[in-house]
Amino acid sequence: MSGRVLVGVKRVIDYAVKIRVKPDNSGVVTDGVKHSMNPFCEIAVEEAVKLKEKKLIKEVVAVSCGPQQAQETIRTALAMGADRGIHVEVSGKDYDALGPLQVSKILAALAKKEEAQLIILGKQAIDDDCNQTGQMTAALLDWPQGTFASEVSLEGDKVKVLREIDGGLETIKINTPAVVTADLRLNTPRYATLPNIMKAKKKKIVNVKPADLGVDVTSRLEILRVDDPPQRQAGVKVETVEDLVGKLKEAGRI
Amino acid sequence: MSFKTAVLLLPLLFTSLIIGLSIINLSACNIYIRVGTGFLQRFQSTLVVAEHNNDKLTPITLNAITAASKLGGEVSCLVAGTDCAKVVEQISKVQGVKKVLVAQHDSYKGSLPEELTPLILATQKQFSFTHICAGASAFGKNLLPRVAAKLDVAPVSDIIEIKSPDTFVRTIYAGNALSTVKCNESVKVFTVRGTSFEAASTEGGNATSENVAPSSPTGISEWLEQSLTKSDRPELTSAKVVVSGGRGLKSGENFKLLYDLADKLNAAVGASRAAVDAGFVPNDMQVGQTGKIVAPELYIAVGISGAIQHLAGMKDSKTIVAINKDPEAPIFQVADYGLVADLFKAVPEMTEALSK
Numbered sequence: 149m150s151g152r153v154l155v156g157v158k159r160v161i162d163y164a165v166k167i168r169v170k171p172d173n174s175g176v177v178t179d180g181v182k183h184s185m186n187p188f189c190e191i192a193v194e195e196a197v198k199l200k201e202k203k204l205i206k207e208v209v210a211v212s213c214g215p216q217q218a219q220e221t222i223r224t225a226l227a228m229g230a231d232r233g234i235h236v237e238v239s240g241k242d243y244d245a246l247g248p249l250q251v252s253k254i255l256a257a258l259a260k261k262e263e264a265q266l267i268i269l270g271k272q273a274i275d276d277d278c279n280q281t282g283q284m285t286a287a288l289l290d291w292p293q294g295t296f297a298s299e300v301s302l303e304g305d306k307v308k309v310l311r312e313i314d315g316g317l318e319t320i321k322i323n324t325p326a327v328v329t330a331d332l333r334l335n336t337p338r339y340a341t342l343p344n345i346m347k348a349k350k351k352k353i354v355n356v357k358p359a360d361l362g363v364d365v366t367s368r369l370e371i372l373r374v375d376d377p378p379q380r381q382a383g384v385k386v387e388t389v390e391d392l393v394g395k396l397k398e399a400g401r402i
Numbered sequence: 403m404s405f406k407t408a409v410l411l412l413p414l415l416f417t418s419l420i421i422g423l424s425i426i427n428l429s430a431c432n433i434y435i436r437v438g439t440g441f442l443q444r445f446q447s448t449l450v451v452a453e454h455n456n457d458k459l460t461p462i463t464l465n466a467i468t469a470a471s472k473l474g475g476e477v478s479c480l481v482a483g484t485d486c487a488k489v490v491e492q493i494s495k496v497q498g499v500k501k502v503l504v505a506q507h508d509s510y511k512g513s514l515p516e517e518l519t520p521l522i523l524a525t526q527k528q529f530s531f532t533h534i535c536a537g538a539s540a541f542g543k544n545l546l547p548r549v550a551a552k553l554d555v556a557p558v559s560d561i562i563e564i565k566s567p568d569t570f571v572r573t574i575y576a577g578n579a580l581s582t583v584k585c586n587e588s589v590k591v592f593t594v595r596g597t598s599f600e601a602a603s604t605e606g607g608n609a610t611s612e613n614v615a616p617s618s619p620t621g622i623s624e625w626l627e628q629s630l631t632k633s634d635r636p637e638l639t640s641a642k643v644v645v646s647g648g649r650g651l652k653s654g655e656n657f658k659l660l661y662d663l664a665d666k667l668n669a670a671v672g673a674s675r676a677a678v679d680a681g682f683v684p685n686d687m688q689v690g691q692t693g694k695i696v697a698p699e700l701y702i703a704v705g706i707s708g709a710i711q712h713l714a715g716m717k718d719s720k721t722i723v724a725i726n727k728d729p730e731a732p733i734f735q736v737a738d739y740g741l742v743a744d745l746f747k748a749v750p751e752m753t754e755a756l757s758k
């Protein structure tokens with residue numbers, strides 16, 4: 149295989165931030181909150197760049213769907229080693245309703261347009277926790293999928309994927325073109341160095357609209373409300389192991 | 403006739419009227435009935451995609467069946483595999499299941515989504531279910547979004563509550579917010595959080611079974627092998643007691659302390675990501691946002707700080723115990739009983755205390 153890899157990158161609230169639900173229960177506060185690239189997307193970018201470094205593929209294209217700020221996320225991917233970026237601009241109400249179905253339609257359209265051989269995405273975004281986009285993109289293209297990958301090797305025109313499953317690991321071999329979604333243990337993403345950040349500024353990001361790709365972003369899912377989860381009652385500190393075991397026995401837990 | 407009985411009879415009258423009308427419409431499978439609440443609703447019928455290993459039904463399927471039963475309509479289960487007889491027998495006895503659809507073919511080896519999706523689509527075409535679901539396990543998460551995309555509908559992941567046939571609750575941001583979603587799709591495709599629904603009883607059911615034609619193999623993917631972590635302990639996601647270790651354990655060998663404690667409690671053993679990344683234990687033991695979600699009666703966190711991503715996987719446990727030497731560790735904010743101590747001293751002591 150010596151083709152092109154498309155990587156999807158999503159801008160999300162940083163994983164270390166303690167989120168706040170909006171008082172009107174319409175969603176989560178995002179204004180003025182630190183955002184960064186979804187950790188699983190970083191792993192996807194790293195994997196694509198590694199494939200390029202091994203000369204197994206020739207070009208890495210980073211794609212993000214969202215408002216203007218999505219360009220920062222693409223820049224980060226470029227600084228990590230992606231060759232060029234595509235910003236699919238979606239903003240306002242359309243962005244609020246943008247879900248995996250719409251994103252997968254966009255990615256599928258781009259994969260055809262760019263004649264990609266491989267799409268690498270993160271297995272889930274840490275904000276919506278959907279774990280759907282990769283599977284749906286594969287479906288729309290009728291390509292095979294290697295989800296929750298913790299090892300990927302290109303073997304001729306096939307991809308061998310080690311997958312994290314509930315009871316352990318499994319290995320599958322899928323035809324290319326294919327979609328792969330990255331699990332945490334696939335690799336350790338590199339930090340972008342200052343020279344690479346500077347270089348990334350010169351790399352190209354093209355701007356397109358979903359309509360340019362023939363994708364209708366209407367959603368038939370409606371978020372009725374967003375609430376805080378129930379709070380747990382404050383607990384007690386025990387002084388000794390004996391005390392702990394006694395309390396657990398009293399509570400009927402052991 | 404009192405006013406009350408009149409009100410009670412009125413919907414009944416409507417029901418027969420509407421059912422009468424819709425008989426003509428039966429082939430389109432759009433039977434409308436008047437339900438108690440007075441809303442006009444499409445008759446519910448749900449397909450649960452069964453997860454199994456050709457020998458045993460995976461327990462999360464039983465939780466998914468309970469969720470499906472809550473929708474109020476008929477529940478069918480699809481069993482696809484290379485050797486289905488045993489599982490069909492098990493599932494036929496599960497309470498709440500009306501019909502078992504069976505598809506046996508060698509191409510279903512390894513439950514590849516590329517092979518199962520065409521089968522589910524064909525089944526859907528034949529029976530026009532209003533809902534298609536599975537447990538939110540690695541199997542369900544892998545398969546259902548592929549099915550949804552083929553149906554051109556947006557799926558709903560890992561639901562924790564069903565408010566009505568089109569309204570579901572799920573968590574977002576690592577369990578730090580609850581999102582209530584209304585799904586206006588013609589077919590609702592969703593996965594079910596196992597710990598949020600009771601398991602359906604494995605006895606007392608009496609489902610009929612029916613073969614469905616296997617789809618023709620697509621052959622674009624191939625299952626090669628799996629390596630499963632073997633253990634005599636209860637399975638993590640359904641265990642009543644879970645003992646988990648984190649970075650504080652310092653090595654894989656030290657996890658033996660937790661296995662000894664777990665044996666006394668008949669508990670499963672879990673881990674934080676730090677423990678998995680450091681190679682102390684295999685990945686399938688990870689509890690959290692991106693690992694497994696557990697909600698046992700008792701969760702004992704040992705040498706785990708309690709990061710947002712870990713809490714996402716265990717916050718709904720009935721009782722939480724934390725053993726940590728750092729009194730400031732965030733885990734103490736969710737623990738019912740906290741012991742500030744060195745785990746290397748406290749854990750053997752606890753095992754000892756339980757041996758008495």
Ligand SMILES: Cc1cc2nc3c(=O)[nH]c(=O)nc-3n(C[C@H](O)[C@H](O)[C@H](O)COP(=O)(O)OP(=O)(O)OC[C@H]3O[C@@H](n4cnc5c(N)ncnc54)[C@H](O)[C@@H]3O)c2cc1C
Nearest residue numbers: 648649650674675676690691692693705706707712727745
């Ligand atoms: C995208 C993403 C997904 C993630 N998903 C998950 C997930 O699913 N599950 C998960 O667990 N994490 C996940 N994480 C990682 C998470 O953020 C934390 O890094 C991780 O949970 C920390 O593990 P820990 O508590 O074992 O380690 P630490 O945070 O290092 O805590 C170790 C604790 O052990 C205590 N300790 C040390 N020695 C002793 C001793 N002798 N006696 C008693 N106590 C001791 C310390 O006081 C400390 O509190 C994820 C992170 C990201 C970015």
